[in-house]
Amino acid sequence: MKAVGARFPRYDGLLHVTGRTRYVDDFKVPGMLWCRTLRSSIDSGRITRLDTSRAEALDGVYAVLTHEDPDRNVVGHLEDLGVPPDMPLLAEDEVRHKGQLIAAVAAESEERAQQAVDMIEVDYEERQPFLDIRKAFDPDQPQVTPDGNVYFYDPYDHCRVRKGDVDWAFEQADVIVKGCYRPQAIEQAPIETQAALAIPEADGKMTVHSTTQAMYFSMGIVAKFLGVSLNQIKFVGGTVGGGFGGKVDTAVEPIAALLARKARRPVKYRSTREEEFLALWTRAPWHIEIADAVSRDGWILGRRTLTLHDAGAYTGFSAYGAMKHLHHSAGAYTIPNVFMNSYVVYTNHVPTSAMRGFGVTSVSFAVETHMNRIAGELGISPWELRLKNGNRIGDLTPTRVKLEDPSTVPTILACADAAGVELPSEYAQMTPGERSGELLPEHLEDQLGKADAWRNR
């Protein structure tokens, strides 16, 4: 264990400071073409006409890609986990968000590719967009998908966690503390925009230099769009100029690969900063409502939550992100009775995806802000409230995981120390050890017993 706790220089640091690290954009091969894309200028509408003929006829243009080119145009990022695929790589008869990809061009230079993109003619029949997740259940709002505005988690239209007897908790409560939290969309904005270089090899295979954060995942996605098996594709990657979650989306690799196949030439697609901001997936905006049943002496007896997750126009990873979010909705605290629902809502925003703690950071923000609100309403110390309710060895999480090594107590004590906060000794000396005495009130004693009470109601 000589490595743990020791300081190592960065393994790639010398390459970075000499400018020798080779990122995807630093690779160049003979005959390489450049890609530019045509993206929807409207939030929602039908495509009534798409004419690429002038672009195709332009000198120096080698391929123009539309929805007709991929072997499969609709591939779901989580289809292998049973989430139905819904997003076309290239829009066919409709667009559901501004920036949605409609066509792509490979040409001898970026300028020429852009000229060709500007010559593509597209007509829309615009529709009223749906943009406010809070109106998800209003049937008079525009419907984003043929199946409505809410993702269906079989057998419910939401994912849910139930534990204990939440009605009992709210009947017992001295105070009910409510709060609503709305973290907004954030673009991951790595300094290196998403880029790919696809090289068709002489033996029919395809080499793809990629900025992906998820090599094998991205390979699988590209293989599906191309309609080939994995052994027909070689990915080169691992050197990423910042990702922060935004580079799991495999947005540029399929386009570069399909263009390269069609043009029979290597194609580089370096997305522009505008595309990063307008068209590539962002962290999701959320609407999070929490109501807690609290006793005057600072026990959280029960919690109800309702979360709306803005998936944007297609499912992407949202079905997973909202579930992960939900499972963390009690935060690092032991709340024996919970009733928590999370909805994935479609809107005509750009699809949303991972960013630094996919789904969890949003709920952590809400939960921790809510803890301060509870402490304020009860007039007790927010530190003591957290320590008292913090996860302990043997506690059950809302999803009924028995905790063996929870870090809530040491983490909060370390924060108090760093903030220079003096705690009363019974708190300052707290450990994560099993509950006993004052820290084991009746409602926590039988948290195991009550866990299934709701089934009998």
Added chain:
Amino acid sequence: MRLMVNGAEQEVDSGPLASLLHVLREELDITSPKAGCQQGGCGACTVLVDGKPQRSCLTPLASVEGAMITTVEGLGDAGELTAVQQAFYAKYGAQCGYCTSGMMLAATALIDATNGDGVTRQEIEEVMGGHLCRCTGYVKIIEAVEAASRGETFDLEELRRAGTAGGEETMILDTGGQS
């Protein structure tokens, strides 16, 4: 047109309005300046023009005829790292590395202008504030620039062995890192 880059004269074909970034990367294969935004917003494309930092994405080729252009490839003597490069390496000023070239050149110009008097945190923040880094949170970068401005140097061999006290072999470093 003729261009002086890292001490060597180069003949380039691009037109007078081509961006210096494009000429460096695509014509001359000098890839340390990065195309982070191509609109003057991030600083990743920064190079030194006659010793002064300039965003090469917004620099038309015609405006640098006859000027001395320096990129990271031209820093220091062959095989040696400058104080700025050493400090960025030793003090973790580079994480993904994409902003690093621009950061180091801006720092180099700032330190050169102060004749070794050392620079303050405030000066660093003012001069380098237009350089975006999404990884580090800036603290390590500022610490690296402060160290370099004080003339601190680092024993790179020593660093390579860091964390291996007790005689264990380095594993990752010895492979030389990425391609």
